[in-house]
Amino acid sequence: MKKSVSIIGGGPAALILAALLDCEKFKVTVYEKNKTLGRKFLVAGKGGFNLTHSEPIAELIARYTPPHFLEKALLDFDNEDFRQWIDTIGIPTYIGSSKRVYPESGIKPITVLNAILAVLTKQGVAIQYQHTWTGWRNKDDIVFNTDTAIKSDYTIFALGGGSWKITGSDGAWLDLFARKNIPIVAFQSSNCAYRVNWPEDFILEHEGSPLKNIAISCLNKRQKGEAVITRFGLEGNAIYALSPHIREELESQQKATIFLDLKPTLCHEDLLDKIRKSTFKKTSETLQKEVKLSPAQIGLLKKYLSKEIYLNPELLAQNIKKLSLEITGAALLNDAISTTGGIQLNAVDENFQLKDKKSNYCIGEMLDWDAPTGGYLLQACFSMGMHLARHLNSLS
Numbered sequence: 001m002k003k004s005v006s007i008i009g010g011g012p013a014a015l016i017l018a019a020l021l022d023c024e025k026f027k028v029t030v031y032e033k034n035k036t037l038g039r040k041f042l043v044a045g046k047g048g049f050n051l052t053h054s055e056p057i058a059e060l061i062a063r064y065t066p067p068h069f070l071e072k073a074l075l076d077f078d079n080e081d082f083r084q085w086i087d088t089i090g091i092p093t094y095i096g097s098s099k100r101v102y103p104e105s106g107i108k109p110i111t112v113l114n115a116i117l118a119v120l121t122k123q124g125v126a127i128q129y130q131h132t133w134t135g136w137r138n139k140d141d142i143v144f145n146t147d148t149a150i151k152s153d154y155t156i157f158a159l160g161g162g163s164w165k166i167t168g169s170d171g172a173w174l175d176l177f178a179r180k181n182i183p184i185v186a187f188q189s190s191n192c193a194y195r196v197n198w199p200e201d202f203i204l205e206h207e208g209s210p211l212k213n214i215a216i217s218c219l220n221k222r223q224k225g226e227a228v229i230t231r232f233g234l235e236g237n238a239i240y241a242l243s244p245h246i247r248e249e250l251e252s253q254q255k256a257t258i259f260l261d262l263k264p265t266l267c268h269e270d271l272l273d274k275i276r277k278s279t280f281k282k283t284s285e286t287l288q289k290e291v292k293l294s295p296a297q298i299g300l301l302k303k304y305l306s307k308e309i310y311l312n313p314e315l316l317a318q319n320i321k322k323l324s325l326e327i328t329g330a331a332l333l334n335d336a337i338s339t340t341g342g343i344q345l346n347a348v349d350e351n352f353q354l355k356d357k358k359s360n361y362c363i364g365e366m367l368d369w370d371a372p373t374g375g376y377l378l379q380a381c382f383s384m385g386m387h388l389a390r391h392l393n394s395l396s
Contacts, residue, residue, distance in 0.1 A: 006152035033131060051083075160364060163336040188333075191243055210229075224264055338373075361388060
């Protein structure tokens with residue numbers, strides 16, 4: 001007789017798990033609170049639909065915080081394994097110039113989602129929509145919509161994090177676990193905008209300006225990329241990847257210091273040489289025409305450096321390579337791309353089973369791990385789903 005598997009949530013981790021469970025051994029049902037599956041997956045695809053990242057697996061693992069928690073799942077089902085699997089369901093991919101992995105041209109997020117759903121249909125997976133999980137009854141019965149109780153041999157929670165409430169990922173489930181004394185951590189914003197208290201005259205002139213080909217550092221982490229100056233502060237991939245380090249400083253000091261390298265392609269000595277040898281009389285012309293800084297980059301230097309430092313080639317070069325800015329806060333949860341927090345990692349075993357609630361598992365963003373944008377978030381969710389599918393398939 002088949003054992004029953006109840007998967008609560010309809011995001012990437014849940015869908016690949018359902019697709020890969022052995023349909024000869026399990027009767028699988030996905031319970032989704034919305035009227036459709038994969039809403040956050042579809043919304044995320046609107047901003048540049050990268051499915052994973054192509055870098056070597058050791059480097060990829062190091063992108064996660066903490067890296068050891070996801071290492072086994074990522075090794076079991078790495079970025080190349082994922083590309084091969086998704087190709088088998090009709091979604092060929094390519095590696096872009098950024099080393100991110102995208103579906104081939106013309107393939108939209110809904111096409112990818114439908115391809116995965118077609119696998120679920122073939123596997124005989126049942127889907128119950130508009131089923132909001134509201135807790136447990138008795139010992140392990142799961143309850144939906146306050147009154148519908150379901151008995152299941154295995155229950156897998158894939159409830160998502162606390163960002164993008166419009167997609168259903170609102171984190172409202174957190175208190176239900178806390179009531180059962182399952183260790184939790186409050187949600188925090190990640191991969192989000194960070195507040196900088198810009199001088200008003202600066203932001204009036206430069207709001208919306210990109211800072212291209214820069215590097216940003218915080219504590220011991222340095223990230224190359226781009227950022228955008230907004231009225232709130234800074235956002236973009238160059239600062240998103242520093243989220244764990246910025247949060248650490250904000251928690252301990254209520255502020256964080258970041259350092260901008262406005263010309264990472266030049267070392268300090270070469271930069272200083274360019275400035276000293278320039279034939280332009282005005283420093284701003286030298287920065288624009290010799291150093292190739294943008295108006296916004298020059299504006300930052302003018303606003304944050306004294307006249308004496310700005311006109312001193314040695315000190316100016318130092319600040320082009322290491323301009324200090326103060327971060328005073330993070331964007332709200334609902335404005336973040338992803339969140340940290342949720343179920344504490346020490347609450348689950350190596351197969352994501354709750355230690356104090358056997359046959360109950362948690363996967364995806366509802367666990368307290370972090371990753372930058374660029375395909376890492378999706379890869380981790382797919383790897384966790386695959387890892388758990390293999391584990392459950394091996395039990396019966």
